[in-house]
Amino acid sequence: MNALPVFEAAARHSSFAKAGAELNVSHSVISQHIRNLEHWLGTELFVRRGNRVELSDDGRALLPQIASGLQILTDACETVLRKTQAGTVVVSAEPAFASLWLRKRITEFCELFPRVEIDLRPAWTPAQIGEGHADMIIHFETRIPKRGVERDNLFPIDGYPAATPDIRDALPLAGSAIDWQRAVLVHDNGKETWHKWYAAHEPASEGWRKGRIHSDLSLAIDAAVDGEGVILADDILCHREISSGQLVRLDDRSVRCIWYQIAIPRGTSKSSASALFRDWLVDQTQNLRD
The missing domain is CATH 3.40.190.10 (Periplasmic binding protein-like II)
Incomplete structure (x- = not known):
């Protein structure tokens, strides 16, 4: 089971290195999972071409079903998360962004996750981030702290x-x-x-x-x-x-x-309300970064 999301990521990126970066594991760990899966299935799933990998015929046949199965599992978990995820996220955001774009998205998010409360605090100078202060900063890239945070681009x-x-x-x-x-x-x-x-x-x-x-x-x-x-x-x-x-x-x-960026404290639990809101915003703005 651990090897299946590894296979899907490697197939999607055509790269073990990019799959490792997405899953936050090393290239060697990705390779080992793929070797284990290939051994268990008794077939090669990838054709190695230098630094790139391409799906074999068996790999191409397997990918749609694995991707579909993983999406079913993701949807099932998100359905439960929407009922159980709870908490308050204090967001310090650039004022124009807060009023012109973010406010409406908070309404959409809270409809999906009714037990999560977003405390929006517009501020030209971002609040200090961390326990007892803001849980999240969304601001110009030049105003996001450079240390102690995980930063993601939203849109330019x-x-x-x-x-x-x-x-x-x-x-x-x-x-x-x-x-x-x-x-x-x-x-x-x-x-x-x-x-x-x-x-x-x-x-x-x-x-x-x-x-x-x-x-x-x-x-x-x-x-x-x-x-x-x-x-x-x-x-x-x-x-x-x-x-x-x-x-x-x-x-x-x-x-x-300018770029707008989003930041949460480094080491924030992936199951926290802050990480949930961050991931949702990053997903919502994917088309604006393309």
């Missing part, structure tokens, strides 16, 4: 210029294009993100120095919707405003602004 923010339709129609032009030297900008918590965009796409212009600064992204979005100027929007945190047409994209050019 890729910003592009956006504004109301009225602002778009009134923007100054240089020929047929927007004159980014004279455009009125909306900043959130400093001018760094607009500076990145200008450095990447309008390096000769210092238009990024202009515009009003708001204390966080939520206020900046509200200001842009109210017609105060052009904001660096994105498809995740600004989804509602973009999809409704309150803000429209002005330029195809974008810039990677």
